[in-house]
Amino acid sequence: MTRTPVEGDLRVRQLRAQQMLRGELAGRDLDEFVEERLLFTKLETAQNWARKNAIFPLGFGLACCAIEMITVIGSPRNDLARFGAEAIRFTPRQADLLILSGRVSIKMAPIIRRLYDQMLEPKWVIAMGACASSAGMFANYAVVQGADKFMPVDVYVPGCPPRPEALIYGIMKLQDKIMGNPDMGWRERYQAYGTEEREAEPPRHEGGLEVPRRG
Amino acid sequence: MDATGLELIAQRVREAVGDDAVTDTSFHREEAMIGIAPVRVHDVLEYLRDRDAEPWPYLMSVHGCDYLPDEPRLGVHYQLLSMERCDRLGLKTRLGVDDPHLPTVIDLFPTADFQEREAYDMFGVVFDGHPDMRRILMPEDYVGWPQRRDFPIGGEPVLYTFNESKYPRWYD
Amino acid sequence: MTDPLSVPYRERERSVTMERMGEEPVSGTEATVEGDLHDELFTINIGPHHPATHGVLRLLTTLEGEVVRDVKPIIGYVHTGIEKSCEDHQYWKVITFVERMDYLAYYFNAMAFCMAVEQLLGIEVPPRAQYLRVAHMELNRIASHLFAFATGALDIGAVTMLWWGCRDRDLVLDLFEMSSGQRMHPRYIQVGGVMEDIPPGWEQKVRSFLELMPKRLDQYLALLDRNEIWLRRLKGTGIVSQERCLELGVTGPLLRATGHPWDLRKAMPYSSYDHFEFDVPVGTVGDNYDRFKVRIDEVRESIRIIEQAVDGLPEGPWITEDRKVALPPRHELATSMEALIHHFKLVTEGFRVPPGEAYAAIEGPRGELGCFVMADGSAKPARVHMRDPSFVNLQALPEMAKDSLIADFIACVAMLDPILGGVDR
Numbered sequence: 001m002t003r004t005p006v007e008g009d010l011r012v013r014q015l016r017a018q019q020m021l022r023g024e025l026a027g028r029d030l031d032e033f034v035e036e037r038l039l040f041t042k043l044e045t046a047q048n049w050a051r052k053n054a055i056f057p058l059g060f061g062l063a064c065c066a067i068e069m070i071t072v073i074g075s076p077r078n079d080l081a082r083f084g085a086e087a088i089r090f091t092p093r094q095a096d097l098l099i100l101s102g103r104v105s106i107k108m109a110p111i112i113r114r115l116y117d118q119m120l121e122p123k124w125v126i127a128m129g130a131c132a133s134s135a136g137m138f139a140n141y142a143v144v145q146g147a148d149k150f151m152p153v154d155v156y157v158p159g160c161p162p163r164p165e166a167l168i169y170g171i172m173k174l175q176d177k178i179m180g181n182p183d184m185g186w187r188e189r190y191q192a193y194g195t196e197e198r199e200a201e202p203p204r205h206e207g208g209l210e211v212p213r214r215g
Numbered sequence: 216m217d218a219t220g221l222e223l224i225a226q227r228v229r230e231a232v233g234d235d236a237v238t239d240t241s242f243h244r245e246e247a248m249i250g251i252a253p254v255r256v257h258d259v260l261e262y263l264r265d266r267d268a269e270p271w272p273y274l275m276s277v278h279g280c281d282y283l284p285d286e287p288r289l290g291v292h293y294q295l296l297s298m299e300r301c302d303r304l305g306l307k308t309r310l311g312v313d314d315p316h317l318p319t320v321i322d323l324f325p326t327a328d329f330q331e332r333e334a335y336d337m338f339g340v341v342f343d344g345h346p347d348m349r350r351i352l353m354p355e356d357y358v359g360w361p362q363r364r365d366f367p368i369g370g371e372p373v374l375y376t377f378n379e380s381k382y383p384r385w386y387d
Numbered sequence: 388m389t390d391p392l393s394v395p396y397r398e399r400e401r402s403v404t405m406e407r408m409g410e411e412p413v414s415g416t417e418a419t420v421e422g423d424l425h426d427e428l429f430t431i432n433i434g435p436h437h438p439a440t441h442g443v444l445r446l447l448t449t450l451e452g453e454v455v456r457d458v459k460p461i462i463g464y465v466h467t468g469i470e471k472s473c474e475d476h477q478y479w480k481v482i483t484f485v486e487r488m489d490y491l492a493y494y495f496n497a498m499a500f501c502m503a504v505e506q507l508l509g510i511e512v513p514p515r516a517q518y519l520r521v522a523h524m525e526l527n528r529i530a531s532h533l534f535a536f537a538t539g540a541l542d543i544g545a546v547t548m549l550w551w552g553c554r555d556r557d558l559v560l561d562l563f564e565m566s567s568g569q570r571m572h573p574r575y576i577q578v579g580g581v582m583e584d585i586p587p588g589w590e591q592k593v594r595s596f597l598e599l600m601p602k603r604l605d606q607y608l609a610l611l612d613r614n615e616i617w618l619r620r621l622k623g624t625g626i627v628s629q630e631r632c633l634e635l636g637v638t639g640p641l642l643r644a645t646g647h648p649w650d651l652r653k654a655m656p657y658s659s660y661d662h663f664e665f666d667v668p669v670g671t672v673g674d675n676y677d678r679f680k681v682r683i684d685e686v687r688e689s690i691r692i693i694e695q696a697v698d699g700l701p702e703g704p705w706i707t708e709d710r711k712v713a714l715p716p717r718h719e720l721a722t723s724m725e726a727l728i729h730h731f732k733l734v735t736e737g738f739r740v741p742p743g744e745a746y747a748a749i750e751g752p753r754g755e756l757g758c759f760v761m762a763d764g765s766a767k768p769a770r771v772h773m774r775d776p777s778f779v780n781l782q783a784l785p786e787m788a789k790d791s792l793i794a795d796f797i798a799c800v801a802m803l804d805p806i807l808g809g810v811d812r
Binding site for chain 2: 106107135138139140141142143145
Binding site: 059060061062063064066067068070071074075076077090102103105107108111115131137138139140141142143160161163 | 438465472490538
């Protein structure tokens with residue numbers, strides 16, 4: 001969105017505004033006045049700008065990360081209202097953003113999927129915390145190993161639990177994504193090719209950490 | 216509670232309920248435990264709650280345990296509390312893995328409701344007489360007893376770039 | 388069958404009472420006719436996702452009009468297999484798993500587990516560590532109760548309390564961050580003591596917090612305690628008798644609200660709680676209002692305990708000197724070979740615990756939090772079971788909800804303060 005700055009100090013601008021309201025500006029003065037206050041943008045950009053500044057999160061919390069999410073929403077110190085996401089809706093049909101805060105157990109996964117399906121487009125998902133992103137420390141039978149196994153996730157916020165500031169940073173990244181400017185991944189940003197891990201040596205002794213595969 | 220007090224309790228239980236009721240006693244690190252035969256669990260708990268000279272009116276915890284590789288493998292522990300004497304007593308029973316059944320103590324201690332269901336869910340110990348013996352933590356149609364020691368822990372290996380081609384993801 | 392609209396409205400109005408409603412059941416209800424009353428029972432699913440912010444608890448409520456006749460809580464939606472994961476990790480790694488169980492009372496979970504392991508190992512915790520543990524646990528109790536007020540009041544409708552509760556809880560979390568580096572789940576309590584000594588400046592911050600807190604409590608009471616709506620919603624609702632509570636194994640503020648002064652900190656003191664002077668607040672009737680007031684007063688008592696703990700903090704080590712259990716301090720690694728070997732063994736394999744079973748119970752913010760540890764001589768526990776207070780307290784919910792209106796039922800859930808992480812583990 002481009003915009004020309006409005007010239008002059010406050011008193012000058014006030015006088016010009018008064019003149020405009022009285023209908024005293026004409027010709028080139030009027031043209032300049034209008035041009036200074038016009039915004040040129042694409043409809044898509046304006047729509048995205050409106051969308052990103054008025055996200056309606058779904059009031060949904062699973063476990064410990066939910067406490068930090070409630071701290072983000074409810075605490076006066078770091079609050080979500082300044083990002084426009086103050087209106088928490090508890091019904092998925094009126095919500096935009098599903099913040100998966102907490103560990104997703106196998107009993108809960110179909111319910112979350114149903115909630116996600118009930119949300120209307122456009123909708124976004126933030127996987128908050130290590131457990132929602134990738135099961136965190138719980139590599140066991142009861143936790144779905146990452147929420148992206150059954151639903152698309154837009155932003156992953158790591159941490160156990162992530163600080164409220166980290167969640168807000170994740171929401172800001174989501175806002176960037178909504179605007180159409182997603183951040184590049186770190187490999188592209190730092191041109192970090194050739195840093196992939198090499199094939200591991202097979203362990204030479206018994207007793208290495210063995211994680212059973214799909215047990 | 217000390218070791219001699221524990222022995223006296225065990226003796227009283229033997230006299231009241233039967234010689235076969237108490238299998239062993241242990242007082243290790245100030246933890247008093249009496250081993251009970253599985254069929255006698257209800258009688259022993261009833262005696263300890265109502266008729267003993269030093270009654271134990273409150274059940275604090277019922278939980279299961281898997282003693283693999285010791286046989287009999289499954290164990291169920293009961294933790295009793297006496298608020299008068301500010302003291303705790305543990306009872307344990309041992310069951311085999313094939314068809315483990317125990318009498319329910321829900322009529323004596325209603326607190327055992329959810330806890331026995333959890334022991335059933337996690338270890339497969341069926342409590343006869345429980346009004347609602349079904350899974351409580353796992354989904355209703357889950358197969359297997361998760362906290363037994365021979366049940367695999369589950370999860371999946373961590374993907375790095377060197378092994379990500381070996382473990383295909385769900386969308387591959 | 389007559390057309391219902393042909394019946395005059397005044398007569399149709401009578402149908403919402405206990406009388407039978409003609410031959411046609413109302414659409415949407417399962418009309419079950421029971422006995423002579425011909426009631427209609429409607430089973431509604433207050434599903435795992437609902438506006439009451441108490442975690443993913445599913446309640447199958449059977450309603451008769453607005454009156455709740457039966458409630459079946461269905462749990463398991465955050466079951467994370469913590470107890471099974473604990474069997475796969477060394478003892479000090481288990482502390483991180485166990486902390487995430489009851490996720491508002493993280494110090495308490497770690498404390499119960501560490502007490503059980505210390506009982507099995509037979510080691511003594513140095514007095515400074517005991518006092519530090521007490522201070523942190525009481526701070527955590529304050530934080531947990533504040534969050535209980537915040538979400539409980541939110542459920543009942545007093546939204547301002549949510550902001551205030553979270554605001555003051557942030558102050559406590561700042562203290563935790565200062566002492567251990569993390570706001571939640573800090574792994575501060577370790578087997579044998581605490582992880583690290585408190586930094587300079589922590590005591591002053593705690594004291595300033597303790598000065599502030601009673602005024603804040605008065606602020607909360609000024610908002611809530613004289614509010615007619617709050618009193619009417621909480622007083623007289625959700626009453627469970629003391630005997631029934633004891634039968635159901637309910638402990639903690641719910642039991643104390645009925646008048647029974649059972650508090651493990653006083654009855655079976657652990658970690659030098661007997662050095663401190665504090666009272667146990669007790670209610671009279673056992674309704675929701677008593678539970679609320681008991682928690683408020685518990686915060687006041689916790690403030691007293693923390694003041695005494697911080698005033699009387701003894702000098703000394705903050706973790707046991709037994710090098711086979713606790714890591715040696717870093718400066719020793721440069722000079723002593725045994726320290727290096729101990730460090731290596733502890734970090735790679737962990738300490739071994741001789742075979743045995745222990746059950747240690749502490750007074751958590753919701754009741755008796757017990758931990759059963761069975762050790763088999765290796766570096767990993769063979770069985771860890773946490774006796775969670777919310778799991779057992781949840782069995783009191785059908786009692787509380789019986790024959791109450793839905794709104795009172797929601798107030799019951801709010802004041803019961805279940806933490807589903809602990810319920811499901």
